[in-house]
Amino acid sequence: MKPKWNWFDALNALILSGIVMACLYPFVYMLAVSLSDSASIASGEVWLWPRGFNLDMYQYVFEDGRVLKGYKNTLIYVISGTAISMIVTALGAYALSKTKMVMGKPILMLIVFTMFFNGGMIPTFLVVKELGFVNTIWGMVLPGAVGTWNLLIMRTFFMGMPQELEESGKIDGLSEIGIFFRIVLPLSKPVLATIGLYYAVGMWNNFMGPLLYLRDADMQPLQVILRNIVLSGQLTGTDGPVVGDIVVVEDGLKFATIMVSTLPILLVYPFIQKYFVKGALIGSVKG
Amino acid sequence: MQEQNSSFLTKVKRDKYLLLLLLPCALYYIIFKYVPIFGISIAFMDYNLFKGITESDWVGFKYFSMFFNTPDFWPVLRNTFLLGLYKLIFGFPAPIILALLINEVSKSFLKRFVQTVSYLPHFISNVVVAGIAVMFLSPTGGVVNQLLSAIGVDRINFLVEASWFRSIYVTTDVWQHIGWGTIIYLAALTAIDPQLYEAARMDGANRWKQTLNITLPGIAPAIVIILILDIGKILEIGFEKVYLLSTPATYETADIISTYVYRVGLTQGNYSYATAIDLFTGIISFIFIVAANSFSRRVSGSSIW
Numbered sequence: 001m002k003p004k005w006n007w008f009d010a011l012n013a014l015i016l017s018g019i020v021m022a023c024l025y026p027f028v029y030m031l032a033v034s035l036s037d038s039a040s041i042a043s044g045e046v047w048l049w050p051r052g053f054n055l056d057m058y059q060y061v062f063e064d065g066r067v068l069k070g071y072k073n074t075l076i077y078v079i080s081g082t083a084i085s086m087i088v089t090a091l092g093a094y095a096l097s098k099t100k101m102v103m104g105k106p107i108l109m110l111i112v113f114t115m116f117f118n119g120g121m122i123p124t125f126l127v128v129k130e131l132g133f134v135n136t137i138w139g140m141v142l143p144g145a146v147g148t149w150n151l152l153i154m155r156t157f158f159m160g161m162p163q164e165l166e167e168s169g170k171i172d173g174l175s176e177i178g179i180f181f182r183i184v185l186p187l188s189k190p191v192l193a194t195i196g197l198y199y200a201v202g203m204w205n206n207f208m209g210p211l212l213y214l215r216d217a218d219m220q221p222l223q224v225i226l227r228n229i230v231l232s233g234q235l236t237g238t239d240g241p242v243v244g245d246i247v248v249v250e251d252g253l254k255f256a257t258i259m260v261s262t263l264p265i266l267l268v269y270p271f272i273q274k275y276f277v278k279g280a281l282i283g284s285v286k287g
Numbered sequence: 288m289q290e291q292n293s294s295f296l297t298k299v300k301r302d303k304y305l306l307l308l309l310l311p312c313a314l315y316y317i318i319f320k321y322v323p324i325f326g327i328s329i330a331f332m333d334y335n336l337f338k339g340i341t342e343s344d345w346v347g348f349k350y351f352s353m354f355f356n357t358p359d360f361w362p363v364l365r366n367t368f369l370l371g372l373y374k375l376i377f378g379f380p381a382p383i384i385l386a387l388l389i390n391e392v393s394k395s396f397l398k399r400f401v402q403t404v405s406y407l408p409h410f411i412s413n414v415v416v417a418g419i420a421v422m423f424l425s426p427t428g429g430v431v432n433q434l435l436s437a438i439g440v441d442r443i444n445f446l447v448e449a450s451w452f453r454s455i456y457v458t459t460d461v462w463q464h465i466g467w468g469t470i471i472y473l474a475a476l477t478a479i480d481p482q483l484y485e486a487a488r489m490d491g492a493n494r495w496k497q498t499l500n501i502t503l504p505g506i507a508p509a510i511v512i513i514l515i516l517d518i519g520k521i522l523e524i525g526f527e528k529v530y531l532l533s534t535p536a537t538y539e540t541a542d543i544i545s546t547y548v549y550r551v552g553l554t555q556g557n558y559s560y561a562t563a564i565d566l567f568t569g570i571i572s573f574i575f576i577v578a579a580n581s582f583s584r585r586v587s588g589s590s591i592w
Contacts, residue, residue: 023408095308
């Protein structure tokens with residue numbers, strides 16, 4: 001029996017199309033404005049398609065230099081930060097997945113506790129400062145190196161590994177470290193991809209980290225530069241809050257800057273989306 | 288005692304490689320989580336950057352009473368609480384409704400399309416979200432105001448009017464996370480036995496009745512868990528977006544505890560005072576989550592611990 005197309009389905013389709021539009025339109029609009037000429041933007045003609053197509057705004061963005069420098073900094077932080085996070089998280093998650101490990105349970109509880117209670121902004125800042133990490137790459141990559149949620153997702157995945165595989169490794173004379181690197185890791189590509197992407201996107205989007213720990217203008221990642229251009233409207237000039245001489249930046253230019261810094265995520269998103277969802281699902285399984 | 292000791296040591300010896308693997312992770316938690324937790328003690332000191340933690344003088348609850356007595360206390364607390372409450376009221380049911388709607392779509396490729404698109408905003412940075420909001424709401428060229436003036440309504444300068452801040456914050460927040468939030472509910476929905484629906488149809492239940500009597504009870508455990516977690520997070524409003532969207536003109540409604548802590552603590556250097564405020568909210572949050580959890584265990588039988 002074929003279900004009939006009734007008023008309910010029609011209403012549902014309407015609501016869902018509305019939501020799809022709400023999620024997509026801002027990006028379509030920004031792309032259109034960033035590719036239009038300023039006269040058309042000013043007269044409010046741009047809604048969906050670029051009017052007076054040109055790439056001038058993108059040329060300005062790259063000529064400004066700061067955006068490119070921000071790109072470079074962000075890439076450095078994303079690559080090194082993700083690498084460090086992955087190593088520390090994977091090793092820790094594997095050890096914690098062995099439920100019979102000595103002290104395993106109390107250690108796990110101490111870790112989970114930090115999800116509910118933490119030192120807060122100032123004590124954490126003071127620790128980072130005491131370690132001399134302010135204004136260094138370490139201040140960007142270490143304070144958030146392990147995400148507890150990610151650690152728990154990986155642990156759940158490792159716990160699901162067939163016991164027999166590890167036992168066979170043990171019989172062949174591998175130590176725990178050997179088992180981890182030669183048997184468990186090669187079989188864990190899905191979870192590694194998922195968590196790696198979480199860390200990479202988190203680092204790419206990180207704004208609070210550089211706000212707290214980076215003072216040097218030359219070290220700022222893309223998000224900070226983006227904020228300076230889009231929200232504070234500075235194109236050239238000093239960093240930090242500007243009170244007086246605000247340079248007026250055209251809307252097209254702001255949108256172009258947003259697009260430039262978001263494009264990598266928008267472009268790879270359709271391909272990596274399924275990994276993200278997988279991670280959210282493993283994470284929601286009760287451990 | 289002797290016996291137990293030696294067996295502990297043999298266990299440590301047995302697991303030495305595992306412990307070695309755990310070491311970097313353990314160091315991370317000690318240095319970046321537990322040292323700061325002990326660092327909270329500066330809330331009870333006149334912390335002096337040059338004297339350090341060991342040399343600074345203890346002052347007891349001085350900074351707490353200072354916070355309770357400042358004129359900023361009530362506005363900041365109220366803003367934090369209201370923003371969190373509104374976020375809960377609108378942000379919590381939204382993904383449930385969306386998941387139910389998506390679930391009613393019979394074509395699976397359409398289902399997947401809606402899901403894929405609605406997850407997207409979750410991966411956009413707060414800076415970009417704030418940027419989009421500011422640009423779209425701008426009084427001169429913003430789309431929203433162009434629309435308003437097209438239908439004959441006066442343009443509104445959203446970002447400098449304190450009365451608009453909460454709506455803007457909550458709307459962008461729902462926009463960002465509605466799709467992502469559906470994942471867990473959609474997973475819970477697939478676990479419901481399809482035979483239940485067949486039986487209900489036999490009994491003449493329409494789709495609304497089916498939703499009410501089968502679907503909702505089916506995902507109730509997931510709903511309860513997420514609700515507890517969300518209640519625990521009422522006071523933990525993301526710092527980034529509030530910081531990015533607020534201006535001194537909107538502090539009246541926008542200044543929340545974390546932005547206040549940042550301002551008085553880091554930019555003005557009152558470390559002890561800011562830490563005391565942070566600790567105060569941390570404890571309230573902790574009470575919230577424990578209370579929500581035990582309440583739910585008593586009422587519905589599901590809880591996180």
